[in-house]
Amino acid sequence: MPGAGDRGKALARWLGTGLLGLFLLPASLSLEVTVGKATTIYAVNGTEILLPCTFSSCFGFENLRFWWTYNTSDSYRILIDGTVKNEKSDPKVRLKDDDRITLEGSTKEKMNNISIMLRSVEFSDTGKYTCHVKNPKEKGLENNATIFLQVVDKLEEVDNTVTLIILAVVGGVIGLLVCILLLKKLITFILKKTREKKKECLVSSSGNGDNTENGLPGSKAEEKPPTKV
Template sequence: MASVDSTGSNVFGRLRSGDLLHTGLVLALLLGVWSVGGLEVSTGKVSTLEAMNGSTVLLPCTYSSCIGIKNLYFNWQYNDNGTMYKLCEGMIATEGVEPRVQVEHERVEFVGTSKGNNISILLYNITFEDEGEYVCFARNPKEKNRNHSAIYYLKVVDQMKEIDNTLTTIIVSVVGGVIGLVILVMVIKALVVHFLLKDDEKNKECLVSSSGNDNTENGLTGAKADNKGTPKA
């Protein structure tokens, strides 16, 4: 009996271990899917913009979620040395529905659309005081209020830097000159070959005609000799 109980307890222990392992794998899979399908916010590949004082700039931002959205909340904030100032905020009820937006800055305009998952804004007549970090934030209640944010940095300048294209111009000129020289050499070579072939044809024609003339002259001489009468005895 003791041996049976021992075997039974060992089997039960292995079953419990297997259940725990199975549960762990399921949780890991769920966490993996959750991390892949979670809400993400992006300000594009280039997150820094240099713009002239007094101009209008676009601050881009898009959101994405593999499991969809419901009552997605978003806002734009300006980071002024650690103090956050809200520029606008809004909510998108569900996919395909245009957002309800409240703008809280006189020089800000919301230009996003739910069709492109776009929550971008325009900032008019920028000044040097507008330079700094702009934070695009979003929260999706459908993902247990999962949130994400992205930072866009604006640099304001008096005038745009002129790009020195001297080196590029030199490289293009050299490459163009080399290509032109190669084409000129090929044209000259083709002309030389063409004229040489013509000269060879002329020489062959001359040889043929001169050879024909020699044979004709020889034949006429022979004929004249044959036509002479045999002297009478």
């Protein structure tokens, strides 16, 4: 059996794990930044593209700072820098590196949208775009999310031929199975009706035989020879 010392150590470990969980819980519910599900987006040269970014915080925010950065293997710069006073105000831009960039979205009514629009994109705009958010209300906690922009001549059309063929084959197989089931039910119904008619005929024939034996009208009972005088 474990001694008192072992039980004390186990209790200490259990308390330590619980306290660690309490410390980690606020961190798991704190500032989060997202740029959506797509990690790579494509834009045609000369068009405009929206670079999405939203944030959330269970503790709220005050004098929140946000900024977008652009970086490649040999370049790094801040594209836009702004602040949000509180949850009832829209973001204000303090610094903007490129006139082609405009701030989109709103932070009112829990939208928390700090997306940017990049117009007249060029091939040199290809690279990583990172959305940064820093919340003083959470002791200056900072978080970020990155999206990769690829500028191309034209967007490639997705060939759905194989998909359509697969769907057609699957649909044909399903239709064939339905037809087989319906045909099976029809044959079963016909066989059932045929058996019922045969049964009725047998019963009728058996009834006619009884009438003959009983000498009813129309019967073929043998006539008795006349009695000799």
